[in-house]
Amino acid sequence: DSGVTQTPKHLITATGQRVTLRCSPRSGDLSVYWYQQSLDQGLQFLIQYYNGEERAKGNILERFSAQQFPDLHSELNLSSLELGDSALYFCASSAQQGWETQYFGPGTRLLVL
């Protein structure tokens, strides 16, 4: 158990809908990262937040957004969902700004029908 929690574990929704994925980092960790794992794209870095502020951005679509709250939990919002958004979404956390080890949550499996 990495100490990172993600909810929900599974999510089934329809095209065009909007969903929110939630992540709680390990106790004391200030950075949260979001990744998407799909069969065709592999593991892709989406975005990093550090202590409430966006710090690094990867291949995140404009339909996706994230935020980190004062209690350091983070949410990833996916809107106007398409079939291709079906994937496993991982959240990871690290103690500081990113040079340390990232510990991954169990993931949220999203299926868009």
Next chain:
Amino acid sequence: AQKVTQAQTEISVVEKEDVTLDCVYETRDTTYYLFWYKQPPSGELVFLIRRNSFDEQNEISGRYSWNFQKSTSSFNFTITASQVVDSAVYFCALSEPGLTGGFKTIFGAGTRLFVKA
């Protein structure tokens, strides 16, 4: 630009064989970090090792060992006396600093290891 190449898509070995998983990376930064993660069939990502660009010492942890060579931009992972429980997908990853203080991490495509009894 960052790039991580794991040329071996799948490897199949028989239990007790040694196996080496290759990882080659590209980066323009002098400061960067390399990682290996294991993803067993259950799906979670398990951290195995982290190495910074200034530390080329090889590391051994039980049956696992890592060979970091900056001259060839490689960070290879060897499992000695493989076991069925080692069956998983193994990812090599590279983190380098971004422009706004954070770190971008790029993963290789992964190597699926099958260890047969």
